[in-house]
Amino acid sequence: MTTTVIPPAVRPSAGPAHRDGNVLRWLGAYTASMIGDNVFYIALSWAAVRSGTPSQAGLVMAVSAVPRALLMLGGGVVADRFGPRRVVIGSDAVRCAAVLTVAALLFVAHPGLWLLALLAVVFGIVDAVFMPAVGALPARVTGRDQLARVQGMRGLAVRFANVVGAPLGGLGVALGGSATAFALAGLLIAVSVPLLISVRMRETPPDGGANTANTANTADTATAGVEVAGVEAVGPPGDPDGVPAHGDASGPHARVPDAEDGAAAVPERPATAWRDLRDGLRYIRGHRVLAPLIVTIALGDLGFVGPLNVGLALLADRRGWGASGMGLVVAAFGAGAGAAALLLAxxxxxxxxxxxxxxxLLGGSVAIGALAQVPGVGAAVGVALAIGLLAGLSGALCGALLQTQSDPAYLGRVTAVAGIVSLGLAPLSMPLTAAAIGWWGTGPVFVGSAVVCGLGGVVALAVRDLRRAELPR
Structure with a gap:
């Protein structure tokens, strides 16, 4: 029996990502969708405040987080099973239809808080599949050597959406109330759908060219493109959404030939969503870079989210900086994070x-601890600029490593696990931060949060494979 390894076909690079029309169409769709999200949340918060008490409005704003956190792991399985492009298009279509339906109802009636709460729940459910698919899509749009640049471009898009979306939402409310703002959000999300339809998916190697530090599930990819018993078996390119055909040797449930006698391939086990989920978690746990990387991301977010959200507001109030001073500090942080994204792009x-x-990450943690020690607004603006630059650079690099180290077949599930950490666990630190500041004051709490954040950097430096991880050139 002869064995011939045949490399999978990969579409040649289209040049730098910022000059690639395919990437730019994806980026335009992503930016329009993110601006629409920002407008949506302005409209939702305004409608909730006008329809109920402050506590009821807060409940409406928070209710979407529950299905998002509970269902995101399943959303990662959906993204990997059906292809990220298909899932993102479907998610944006559902979100657009839901928001425009609510806008139409608000134009003709005043249904009350129940409708807003239902819309928030729908958004949370859809976000649970949308977010992992969004994270998995760049690897299908461009080459591995451009993923870090795309991560920087994505960071710039997020900053742009944050800056533009809130004023647009306020303008919509001012012109025609919540109904107009919801309609504007729906139209912005709708813009993303035809752009996404026009995006072409790349053919990727079975392992995506990812770093071979992964030690789990090696049998799933080792047999792709191998000639068995004199018959060539070349991994098929998959469908336009990057989903391998059933039984393809490049998927997470590959057929594994009998290595001893060259007999018929052993049938794959029936693929189920639960099995896919377990395989994804096993893949992450056994990966020598991804597992510590997700721990690093978790510690960084847990130490960062509380102080830079609720903690900053309490700090500004206690120092007498006022709303304008707090706004300057937030703007400085945003400028620093935008500069980091621009550098990587x-x-x-x-x-x-x-x-x-x-x-x-270590430098950013020191800056977080220092923020509560500075007396004036000017110094706080400088420290916030440093936090944004360092934390933004760390976040962009961690995101790029997450993309380049993951096998594309598992990227939806990898993104889902990282998303649960950032969107499920990290927000829990906000009420804890507020309570702790009430007990001990801003200084000790900011320092404690800085220690937690810095532990993420310590983990990254302590794990050799993560410390030595490189981005493709």
Missing amino acids: WRGTLPRAGSAGAAA
């Missing part, structure tokens, strides 16, 4: 990405 890669991300 321009450079496309940074040497020793694992070590650089860890160093940036």
Whole structure:
């Protein structure tokens, strides 16, 4: 029996991502969808405040987080099973239809809080599949050597959406109330659908060219493109959404030939959503880079979210900076994070990405602890600029490593686990931060949060494979 390894066909690079029309169409769709999200939340908060008490409005705003956190792991399975492009298109279509339906109802009637709460729940459910699919899509749109640049471009899109979306939402409310703002949000989300339909998916190698540090499920990818018993078996390119055909040797449930006698391939086990979920968690747990990387992301977010959200408001109030002073500090943080995203989008890669991300996280944690010690607004603005730059750089590098180290067949589930950490666990630190500041004051709490954040950098430096991880050049 002869064995011939045949490399899978990969579409040649279309050049730098910022000059690739395919990437730019994806980026335009993503930006329009994110602006629509920002307008939607302005409209939802305004409608909730006008329809009920402040506590009821807060409940409406928070209710979408529950299905998002509970269902996101399943959303990662959906993204990997059906293809991220298909899932993102379907999610945006559902979100658009739901928001425009509510806008139409508000134009003709005043249904009350129940409708707003239902809309928030629908958004949370759809977000649970949308977010993992969004995270998995860049690997199907461009080459591995451009994923870091795309991560920077995505960060710039998020900053742009945050800056533009809130004023647009306020303008919609001012012109025609919540109904007009909801209609504007629906139209912005609708813009993303035809752009996404026009995006072409790339053919990827069975392992996506990911770092071979993964030690789990190696049998699933080792047999792709191997000639058995003199018959060539070349991994098929998959459908336009990047989903392998059933029984393809490049998927997470590959057929594994009998290595001893060359007999018929052993049938794959029936693929179920539960099995896919367990395989994804096993893949992450056994990966020598992804497992510590997700721990690093978790610690960084847990130490960062509380102080820079509720903690900053309490700090500004106690120091007498006022709303304008707090606004300047927030703007400085945003400028720093935007500069970090621009740097990565321009450079496309940074040497020793694992070590650089860890160093940036450690530096950002020191700056977080220092923020509560500065007396004036001017100094706080400078410290916030440093926090944004360092935390933004660390976050962008961690996101780029997450993309480049993951097998595309598992990327939806990997993104889902990271999303649960950022969107499920980290927000829990906000009420804890507020309560702790009430007990001990801003200084000790900011320092404690900085220690938690810094532990993420320590983990990244302590794990050799993560410390030495590089981005493709």
